[in-house]
Amino acid sequence: xxxxxxxxxxxxxxxxxxxxxxxxxxxxxxxxxxxxxxxxxxxxxxxxxxxxxxxxxxxxxxxxxxxxxxxxxxxxxxxxxxxxxxxxxxxxxxxxxxxxxxxxxxxxxxxxxxxxxxxxxxxxxxxxxxxxxxxxxxxxxxxxxxxxxxxxxxxxxxxxxxxxxxxxxxxxxxxxxxxxxxxxxxxxxxxxxxxxxxxxxxxxxxxxxxxxxxxxxxxxxxxxxxxxxxxxxxxxxxxxxxxxxxxxxxxxxxxxxxxxxxxxxxxxxxxxxxxxxxxxxxxxxxxxxxxxxxxxxxxxxxxxxxxxxxxxxxxxxxxxxxxxxxxxxxxxxxxxxxxxxxxxxxxxxxxxxxxxxxxxxxxxxxxxxxxxxxxxxxxxxxxxxxxxx
Amino acid sequence: xxxxxxxxxxxxxxxxxxxxxxxxxxxxxxxxxxxxxxxxxxxxxxxxxxxxxxxxxxxxxxxxxxxxxxxxxxxxxxxxxxxxxxxxxxxxxxxxxxxxxxxxxxxxxxxxxxxxxxxxxxxxxxxxxxxxxxxxxxxxxxxxxxxxxxxxxxxxxxxxxxxxxxxxxxxxxxxxxxxxxxxxxxxxxxxxxxxxxxxxxxxxxxxxxxxxxxxxxxxxxxxxxxxxxxxxxxxxxxxxxxxxxxxxxxxxxxxxxxxxxxxxxxxxxxxxxxxxxxxxxxxxxxxxxxxxxxxxxxxxxxxxxxxxxxxxxxxxxxxxxxxxxxxxxxxxxxxxxxxxxxxxxxxxxxxxxxxxxxxxxxxxxxxxxxxxxxxxxxxxxxxxxxxxxxxxxxxxxxxxxxxxxxxxxxxxxxxxxxxxxxxxxxxxxxxxxxxx
Numbered sequence: 087x088x089x090x091x092x093x094x095x096x097x098x099x100x101x102x103x104x105x106x107x108x109x110x111x112x113x114x115x116x117x118x119x120x121x122x123x124x125x126x127x128x129x130x131x132x133x134x135x136x137x138x139x140x141x142x143x144x145x146x147x148x149x150x151x152x153x154x155x156x157x158x159x160x161x162x163x164x165x166x167x168x169x170x171x172x173x174x175x176x177x178x179x180x181x182x183x184x185x186x187x188x189x190x191x192x193x194x195x196x197x198x199x200x201x202x203x204x205x206x207x208x209x210x211x212x213x214x215x216x217x218x219x220x221x222x223x224x225x226x227x228x229x230x231x232x233x234x235x236x237x238x239x240x241x242x243x244x245x246x247x248x249x250x251x252x253x254x255x256x257x258x259x260x261x262x263x264x265x266x267x268x269x270x271x272x273x274x275x276x277x278x279x280x281x282x283x284x285x286x287x288x289x290x291x292x293x294x295x296x297x298x299x300x301x302x303x304x305x306x307x308x309x310x311x312x313x314x315x316x317x318x319x320x321x322x323x324x325x326x327x328x329x330x331x332x333x334x335x336x337x338x339x340x341x342x343x344x345x346x347x348x349x350x351x352x353x354x355x356x357x358x359x360x361x362x363x364x365x366x367x368x369x370x371x372x373x374x375x376x377x378x379x380x381x382x383x384x385x386x387x388x389x390x391x392x393x394x395x396x397x398x399x400x401x402x403x404x405x406x407x408x409x410x411x412x413x414x415x416x417x418x419x420x421x422x423x424x425x426x427x428x429x430x431x432x433x434x435x436x437x438x439x440x441x442x443x444x445x446x447x448x449x450x451x452x453x454x455x456x457x458x459x460x461x462x463x464x465x466x467x468x469x470x471x472x473x474x475x
Numbered sequence: 476x477x478x479x480x481x482x483x484x485x486x487x488x489x490x491x492x493x494x495x496x497x498x499x500x501x502x503x504x505x506x507x508x509x510x511x512x513x514x515x516x517x518x519x520x521x522x523x524x525x526x527x528x529x530x531x532x533x534x535x536x537x538x539x540x541x542x543x544x545x546x547x548x549x550x551x552x553x554x555x556x557x558x559x560x561x562x563x564x565x566x567x568x569x570x571x572x573x574x575x576x577x578x579x580x581x582x583x584x585x586x587x588x589x590x591x592x593x594x595x596x597x598x599x600x601x602x603x604x605x606x607x608x609x610x611x612x613x614x615x616x617x618x619x620x621x622x623x624x625x626x627x628x629x630x631x632x633x634x635x636x637x638x639x640x641x642x643x644x645x646x647x648x649x650x651x652x653x654x655x656x657x658x659x660x661x662x663x664x665x666x667x668x669x670x671x672x673x674x675x676x677x678x679x680x681x682x683x684x685x686x687x688x689x690x691x692x693x694x695x696x697x698x699x700x701x702x703x704x705x706x707x708x709x710x711x712x713x714x715x716x717x718x719x720x721x722x723x724x725x726x727x728x729x730x731x732x733x734x735x736x737x738x739x740x741x742x743x744x745x746x747x748x749x750x751x752x753x754x755x756x757x758x759x760x761x762x763x764x765x766x767x768x769x770x771x772x773x774x775x776x777x778x779x780x781x782x783x784x785x786x787x788x789x790x791x792x793x794x795x796x797x798x799x800x801x802x803x804x805x806x807x808x809x810x811x812x813x814x815x816x817x818x819x820x821x822x823x824x825x826x827x828x829x830x831x832x833x834x835x836x837x838x839x840x841x842x843x844x845x846x847x848x849x850x851x852x853x854x855x856x857x858x859x860x861x862x863x864x865x866x867x868x869x870x871x872x873x874x875x876x877x878x879x880x881x882x883x884x885x886x887x888x889x890x891x892x893x894x895x896x897x898x899x900x901x902x903x904x905x906x907x908x909x910x911x
Contacts, residue, residue, distance in 0.1 A: 269872040455668060
């Protein structure tokens with residue numbers, strides 16, 4: 087391991103191990119707390135609102151309660167999606183103070199790579215004989231490699247020449263990069279058998295697992311979770327652990343943090359800043375790519391424009407959690423995911439179908455972004471940053 | 476160390492001779508006459524006419540850049556765009572439509588330029604204000620209005636002119652509405668929030684068919700009212716031109732847009748050189764220093780949002796009446812980005828630059844890309860290996876994206892830059908200090 091120069095001194099070594107374990111576990115505990123916390127708070131709100139509305143419609147209260155566990159599970163899955171994408175935004179922002187607008191497209195490219203690998207496997211007949219977990223491993227690794235390298239390339243082409251320019255200049259370049267990637271992928275996808283709406287071929291993951299059955303009048307409401315969603319959450323948690331270890335407990339992580347804190351001082355201390363920035367893009371891109379693969383796997387199709395909205399929402403999540411803060415990005419993603427799941431499930435129920443929840447979930451996400459930026463720009467976990475003059 | 480100034484190269488000499496003095500007048504008149512003559516001889520839609528039309532549009536730039544008397548410039552411009560182009564439009568309606576679109580985009584780009592170029596606030600949801608204006612007129616001039624006020628009939632089309640002003644006011648109102656919450660935000664956050672605002676307006680346009688049907692949802696609103704044609708009898712009777720209503724409307728909207736464009740240019744350039752414009756510039760260059768100078772930051776930023784949005788609101792009304800049909804995808808993010816790329820291509824903050832950018836991007840989008848598509852299709856029929864699925868007109872994102880990246884890397888100040896911005900952008904290169 088790279089980061090253990092004092093392994094011979096037992097005491098120090100032990101201390102260090104404990105420290106590493108704490109650094110890796112602490113974010114997980116925080117995350118778990120936030121999952122439980124937002125579930126409880128939002129659940130209570132729903133219960134109260136449903137109770138108030140139940141005077142006019144007695145069935146409403148029961149129905150609202152019966153779907154609550156399912157909504158929470160959906161919220162967690164959605165939350166982990168935003169969280170994994172948000173990690174890429176937050177890492178780049180932490181180092182460069184720059185919104186990598188094209189990150190949603192990096193995510194989308196990951197999804198396409200996964201779909202491409204799935205298609206190839208289907209063509210050569212591997213899909214039926216491959217164990218599902220191995221399939222996930224292969225596609226995720228492929229997606230991570232391509233997306234990571236792509237993110238590094240975009241940095242080299244479109245952002246590095248603009249370092250030191252006024253803030254808006256690299257941002258505009260990133261917007262351009264986002265559009266270019268969308269159409270390049272579209273061009274490639276439509277001239278291959280994948281097509282614009284590419285099917286994500288997967289081995290059979292089996293039926294959704296029924297966790298519980300909630301009685302509701304004569305019928306009953308099942309609480310389901312699909313194996314794909316479990317894989318998604320597991321991989322996301324593993325990635326968070328790996329990333330926390332990398333950033334907090336290795337020499338490379340130290341270099342990344344040093345660069346984030348002060349680029350010129352870091353370079354005086356012997357850190358190769360350009361290399362670190364490229365690596366940051368590589369890591370962030372790889373995480374985004376993995377998220378793309380897992381998303382495609384879950385949804386079943388990918389298309390070239392699918393990265394945009396999740397990208398913006400993931401950015402919202404990163405801001406919500408405190409941009410630049412890795413655990414914050416995860417927490418923000420979870421909270422946002424919960425919120426969206428609740429709005430899209432309950433809004434139309436509570437308004438008697440007058441407003442369709444799914445469309446207003448987008449509006450809810452953007453409203454959150456605006457509210458957070460106005461009232462707590464440092465986010466849930468971030469520290470207040472004063473602007474350098 | 477002083478070196479003797481090198482003698483100007485022949486190209487510079489030629490340019491100087493052709494752009495000023497008697498040579499200038501002769502050159503401009505000849506160029507104008509040549510373009511006009513060739514254009515009027517080739518009225519069929521073809522590659523040649525395309526090229527002539529582009530040369531004709533760029534004539535405005537040549538006239539603008541030359542150093543001849545202002546009266547001559549204005550006179551020539553008036554003849555070319557007030558008489559020649561409408562006449563050509565009668566002969567071939569396709570090109571005048573392109574010119575009208577270019578004019579609409581020029582006004583929009585000038586409005587966005589107030590926010591982005593003058594005040595330095597990157598707005599990625601600008602098209603939202605355009606949508607507000609367009610939906611305003613669409614709802615009030617069609618039976619949709621009955622859903623808002625029970626039993627109300629669509630208002631008379633003569634109210635169109637009043638609604639242009641109303642669009643201006645409502646656009647400004649929405650500008651303030653967006654401006655208020657985002658005032659405290661720094662540049663890049665502001666960009667994302669405005670983007671979110673743009674999306675919210677679009678999502679609302681899709682979804683406000685419930686609980687009351689205001690926008691008719693994704694189907695959009697059709698049969699939007701057109702203003703009564705002025706001077707229709709004069710044109711048909713006295714001039715004796717046999718034109719149907721559609722042709723007359725095309726001429727009408729072209730001239731209307733031209734008038735609005737002229738008014739906008741006047742308003743924007745007066746604003747730029749006013750106290751307000753200088754305050755915006757100060758905010759753009761350094762917010763903290765601007766506050767220290769006693770500039771009322773809140774009021775000035777709100778004003779920038781309001782002024783920028785008002786042009787879009789006004790143009791939205793005109794666009795809806797011209798197009799007769801609007802639906803939510805007309806106002807998606809790509810539209811905002813295309814307007815932004817016009818501003819950036821021409822030169823942030825520079826009024827002639829922004830107009831040039833709008834004309835260039837519109838020509839590229841509406842004329843050059845379709846033309847390339849036709850050429851490619853012909854080549855494909857001739858047996859060249861070109862994938863059938865590739866249609867350049869469908870790759871606007873690629874075009875705008877490349878445009879933005881290339882401009883940012885190689886010429887961030889734009890084609891016709893504003894003097895002060897060019898200095899600011901190149902001052903950094905010498906010292907190499909990153910901006911905080």
